[in-house]
Amino acid sequence: MNSGLQEDLDKGDCISCGGSTFESLPYKNDLMGVDISFKRCCSCGTICPAMEPTALDEYVTRYYTTKYHDSFLQRTSKKDILSKCYRFFARIVSTGCEYRFIKKFLTEGSSMLEIGASDGSLIERFSNKGFDCSIIEPDEKFHKQVSEKLVKVQAYRSIEELGSRKRKFDMIVLVHVLEHVTRPTLFLKDIKRLLRTDGKLYIELPNIVHEGILKDSIVDHPHLYHWNLDGAKIFFKSLGFNIEHLEPYSTRISPYDRPRFASIRKIYYFLAAFFFMKDYYFIKSNGHMLRAVLSINSANENE
Numbered sequence: 001m002n003s004g005l006q007e008d009l010d011k012g013d014c015i016s017c018g019g020s021t022f023e024s025l026p027y028k029n030d031l032m033g034v035d036i037s038f039k040r041c042c043s044c045g046t047i048c049p050a051m052e053p054t055a056l057d058e059y060v061t062r063y064y065t066t067k068y069h070d071s072f073l074q075r076t077s078k079k080d081i082l083s084k085c086y087r088f089f090a091r092i093v094s095t096g097c098e099y100r101f102i103k104k105f106l107t108e109g110s111s112m113l114e115i116g117a118s119d120g121s122l123i124e125r126f127s128n129k130g131f132d133c134s135i136i137e138p139d140e141k142f143h144k145q146v147s148e149k150l151v152k153v154q155a156y157r158s159i160e161e162l163g164s165r166k167r168k169f170d171m172i173v174l175v176h177v178l179e180h181v182t183r184p185t186l187f188l189k190d191i192k193r194l195l196r197t198d199g200k201l202y203i204e205l206p207n208i209v210h211e212g213i214l215k216d217s218i219v220d221h222p223h224l225y226h227w228n229l230d231g232a233k234i235f236f237k238s239l240g241f242n243i244e245h246l247e248p249y250s251t252r253i254s255p256y257d258r259p260r261f262a263s264i265r266k267i268y269y270f271l272a273a274f275f276f277m278k279d280y281y282f283i284k285s286n287g288h289m290l291r292a293v294l295s296i297n298s299a300n301e302n303e
């Protein structure tokens with residue numbers, strides 16, 4: 001690592017705070033067929049790719065249309081029966097916790113849009129409870145899967161496709177999506193136009209509080225941008241959002257902790273969450289994820 005080396009690796013300023021001083025990072029991402037280096041803002045800690053978005057677009061588009069499903073998702077999905085069972089129950093536990101958290105911000109019949117809904121397991125819970133649900137899922141296989149399985153959910157392929165319908169939503173959900181896009185600033189500005197003036201935006205992100213999380217996020221996932229708590233706060237406010245809620249959280253036993261009897265405790269919390277709907281996640285200053293609930297700051301509506 002070029003420890004202590006501070007340099008402007010790229011002309012682009014920090015997307016969160018506008019800072020122009022960066023330090024380089026020792027990790028690269030090579031999943032998309034090119035080595036992508038990263039730089040950390042010395043002011044707010046936000047990590048951005050050291051490559052122009054226009055150059056990134058080409059690799060990112062090619063990756064998601066050709067490799068993502070068959071290489072990344074397969075690689076991270078072990079096929080043995082035990083792993084399959086674990087994934088099945090883990091999905092129920094995690095979407096259950098997300099459902100109970102997000103539901104607190106909704107009223108009966110609220111309209112909801114999930115962007116990057118993958119197999120639709122989260123939106124399915126809301127649809128089953130009578131909420132008016134839509135998704136945007138550009139991945140063909142996931143789009144087909146959701147359209148066929150969830151007939152009440154309206155499925156779109158892009159923000160542009162939905163934007164032409166002039167629809168607005170009470171709640172928009174982005175679960176581990178923002179770190180994948182090449183232009184998070186423009187992306188959130190587009191999303192803001194799809195929110196009702198009193199609507200809420202729910203965002204989940206990796207929290208790069210530990211170097212281990214950051215390395216994992218850069219090397220093993222097609223993630224481009226990374227935030228810590230302070231950087232996320234600055235970023236969301238700069239885009240004219242009010243922060244209703246922003247906190248680091250973790251599973252009861254995070255992969256980055258090494259407490260005694262971790263495996264036994266993990267099984268206990270997992271089963272408690274599954275059978276008794278206990279919260280599997282909890283607020284923790286060094287939690288490996290961040291979750292935010294944002295609303296539109298009406299003083300900044302021209303943003």
Ligand SMILES: [Zn+2]
Pocket residue numbers: 014015016017018019041042043044045046
């Ligand atoms: Zn910054």
